Amino acid sequence: MKPFKACSCRDPETKKLLGKQCPNISKKGHGGWYARYEAPKSADGKRRQPRIGPFDTERECKAELARVLGTAAQPKAHDERKTTFGEYLERRYAWRRSEAETGEGLKKSTLDAEREAIDLYGKPGLGHIKVVDLTDEHFRELYAAMRKLNRPDEKDDRSEILRRLKEARATRDGRRLHSRPISEGRIRRVHAVLHGALTDAVKLSKIRPDNPTDGVWRSKGGKRKQGRAKPLLWTSERVEAWEKTGTVPAKVMVWTSEQTGAFLDFAEATEERLYPAFHLDAYYGPRRGELVGAEEKDLSLERKRLHILQAQSDDELDDTKTEAGYRQIPLDDESVRVLRAWHKQKLRERLQWGETYRDAGRVFCYEDGSALKAEYLSSRFRILLDRYANIRAKAAEGWPADRIARKFRTTEAAVAAALQRPLPPIRFHDLRHGAATMLLAAGVPIKFVSEILGHASVAFTMDVYAVVADEMAEDATRRIAAFIPRQNRLSAVGASTVPSGG
Known part of the structure; x- marks a missing residue:
């Protein structure tokens, strides 16, 4: 197994390779370095001594021999040597x-x-x-x-x-x-x-x-691996800074309850067909794949329950993200009302499409009944946010509401909803983060919130959402204090500090 030097020169008379016997082998730059090693016997029991090389230097040959010997003990190593x-x-x-x-x-x-x-x-x-x-x-x-x-x-x-x-x-x-x-x-x-x-x-x-x-x-x-990106709340101060600079302060941003309500009011007023899906996501935070994968048989409006048993990955139904994803979502009366109206709309569409209707059995579907693609939900969400911003921009230019409505082919009620407050950008998935935050801020027990969201543990829910939920609650108390007029507060405080009997 010791490296040796050999060349490809041939004897001028016999035409045989000279190899190690070449008289010029000791000359610098002539030939190359080789080595043989003992490999596992072949299937028929024959001895094998594969050769490696050529290498320019003996050191390179020794290094390769040491590496090969590490694999030589394995019978398959040599057989797989040429596998790319x-x-x-x-x-x-x-x-x-x-x-x-x-x-x-x-x-x-x-x-x-x-x-x-x-x-x-x-x-x-x-x-x-x-x-x-x-x-x-x-x-x-x-x-x-x-x-x-x-x-x-x-x-x-x-x-x-x-x-x-x-x-x-x-x-x-x-x-x-x-x-x-x-x-x-x-x-x-x-x-x-x-x-x-x-x-x-x-x-x-x-x-x-x-x-x-x-x-x-x-x-x-x-740098060390960054931890999970935690959400930030779109407080009034952050919204004001965003309007001036256009800078979004973090990757994951969450709307306040008022901002979420403004979006849902706008989506409903603009007669967005998939408004019920946005409503459900904003209230209870199912994942996008769970929304498009939800089947009619798993929705009971009488019992006010939606069972999440699967999710759509790409174009096929699949299991939920984790075992904890198998869950029930309790529905409030407003959500039930929205979903009942949605069922009626789907019945009208079924009649319009007639025999060409392709019933996929999903809660949310295209107009012809076929299953939604997950990306389509995100696309419709982005379109709504763009329309909301464009309406506000035209209003800032002095356009009247009726002209704006005609421009964007929407209703004047939608224009009025968009003019109520600015709506900073978030992703569709951030509706789920917002739902978690609002549920916690509303005082819903964290274990119940964790189960609604399909989290594997309460600790995960607390780690991700507890801080922003507290921030939302504090933001709400500040706005309540600012909303309630207290003009006599200073005089009342002054009167209480004056000593009696003066």
Whole structure:
């Protein structure tokens, strides 16, 4: 197993390779360094002594020999020596998909996310490299290239790995599949897929003795991983600052109860078809996938209950996010009224569509009865917020209400609702955060709130929402104190301080 030097020169008479016997082998730059090692016997019991090389220096040869000897004890290591990372990723994905088809494996949404990580990053970036040749440097280079995608410094980097990633993410007419920079969270998720694949390569497939991705991950700039983003309340002070600068103070923002009411009043007045879905989300906070996945058979308006038993992931029904997601949501009288009106509207639509009506059996659906796509709810939410802001902008320019209503094809009642107060931006999912906050601020027991939201534990609900719920309660008391006139307060206080009998 000691490294040796050999070349490809041949004897001029016999034409046989000279190898180690070449008279010029001692000359600098002639030949290369090789080594042989004892590998596990073949299936028929024959001895195997594979050769590695050539290498430019003896040191390189020794380093490779030491690495190979670490895998030589495993019979499969040599057989899999030529397996590329891309081939192994595909093989592993096929295993995991077959497990999912039996009902024992991963959710479809998880498999889809893994498929994306493989197609957009794993295979384009490192798929051509043999599994046994992967090092931690390969993964550091991959993540560095991912951070440059869709950023200004991308144009200055001409590295091959970045070029392959860009090609993988390209689509028709040269437009990117994704046009936003890659977040640290997405890189973490891709890392989880690649790390898991190499863990299987070590423990299950026995291709290599170690996982080169262990200890690779570090947040951008060496920062520690940020904790869960906690919501902030859109207080009057923050709204005022936002109107002046356009800056949103945090990623997760929550409306006050008045702001939520203003949005729902506007959505109802503008005759938004999916207003009942927004109403239910603002009141009880079901997840978006749970809303579009809710079935008619699980809604009882007589008992005032909605059972959450599933969620729609992409275009298919799936389990809820966690086991705690299986739950009942109690409905108040106003929500029942809204949902009864919604049922009547769906009956009218069924009659209008006739035989072409496609009843998906969902609580919320398109006009033809087919199942909603989850993103459609978010899209309608963004449209409503944009319309709300545009109405206020036209009113600030002096437009009368009737002209604004015609401009945006809405009702004058919707215009009046939009002019009541400014409505700062939030995401559709933040309606869920708002529902949790308002329930806590209203004094609903935290265990009950946790169950309504489908959280795994009360501690999680308390950790995320307790602070902003207190802030909402304090904000309400300040506004109540400001609303109630107390003109005699100062004189009353002054009179109480004057000594009697003067």
